[in-house]
Amino acid sequence: MRLTDYFLPTLKEDPAEAQIVSHRLMLRAGMVRQSAAGIYSWLPLGLRVLRKIEAIVREEQNLAGAIEVLMPTLQPADIWRESGRYEDYGKEMLRITDRADRDLLYGPTNEELITQIFRDNVRSYKQLPCNLYHIQWKFRDEIRPRFGVMRGREFLMKDAYSFDIDEASARLAYQKMFVAYLRTFARLGLRALPMAADTGPIGGDLSHEFIILADTGESEVFCHADLLDRPAPEPDYSADLDAVIAPFTSLYARTDEKHEPQIFEAEVSADKQVMARGIEVGHIFYFGQKYSEPMQCRVTGADGKEVAVYGGSYGIGVSRLVGGIIEACHDENGIVWPWAVAPFQIGLINLKPGDAKTDKLSERLYKTLTHKGLDVLYDNRDERAGGKFSDMDLIGLPWQAVIGPRGAVAGEIEVKNRKNGDKQTLDFGAACALLAEPPSD
């Protein structure tokens, strides 16, 4: 993409309304603009990141056997009355009335809707297990939205819903999502720690929050240091998942609300105690027959008897992750995107547009890299060098390729690693080879 053809409104100064670093950087890097409290428009650069995250989430869901659907943002109130949550949900739920005075709501979540779809279409245990997910915008009328897209009222979420014939198979569905989540966050360039979470009225051990560590995190977390270097499991969903998950669930890891200092002290030696702040980016939850009972979601079992299905739900805050990743990946000059979610992998700076040699070499590099399937943002603007460098650092593309009039004469390209600042001057072939791969730390 040539920058002169793009829409990238960067800001030199920090907008007054943004407090935390990810919010400031997202506004300054031209990724989002606020429309109303907790409601954002996604500009081209931000949308690219959102889509990349979405794609990785989708791939891993599919790999784990979940099937994608798409449910609407607006839902009829009746099914919420059926589950009993229309009254329970309170003012967080945005209620809307249409022209015929029918009660609608902007979905804060989709258990009711998916349960309705499932019960109307599935009659037999033979069609189980089943896990349906979608990636859709939600709305929760938060009392106090803040932190930019990390705590917005409108947010993009992946939510999956599993349906099983009994508790044992529901547990397996849960474990699959557990593995998928570990893999998803690892691929996004994040270290997300599964932490025991509140299971609500159901009880048991089947609820985990996935937390990424960041100083600006909303909750305090306590865990065993070894958890930090556990590699994500392979996507072998026919393996013994108990064993796959055990390394993650056996170590102490809790948020402040579940934290018990005595147990922490007893289970984790002093040199392994990690106390930090974290951002919740995913939550998986087993809820059994909570919705299937009141909503008559039943299938016939092998024994001919009807049973209400056992369910679980599994959320990932896709739009929140954009902010979360920035919280975890930035420095004083701007964002430092992980390779997998970077809006472009390479920022190409032509230091002197109009100079025949720099133009020619820049164009050649731009085309060569683009033809390799790489996403290149080519800064061909007639701006001063300083502004170009600053903008490029701000938007945080992993690689920067700088071509100036002096180097162009010799056919040289200066390649900078955004993360560690390493610069090297390379000839065309070497530059192309280097830029095609993720930079090393």
Added chain:
RNA sequence: CGGGGCAUGGCGCAGUCUGGUAGCGCACCUGGUUUGGGACCAGGGGGUCGCAAGUUCGAAUCUUGCUGCCCCGACCA
């Protein structure tokens, strides 16, 4: 929802206390000089001062009401 704060050009702000017809920096446009980490000179465009009533000869400024946004707290992916 309780407490605090803000609202003046695209962004950041001054002016409000003490009423006199709106200003600064950045950005933008034109011309020139510049050109490897946010240049300089000259000229220029752009503002119903959040909205509505009121007080006054006169309101960005004072009064009342409303709206929006931000921060702290209780709640959430």
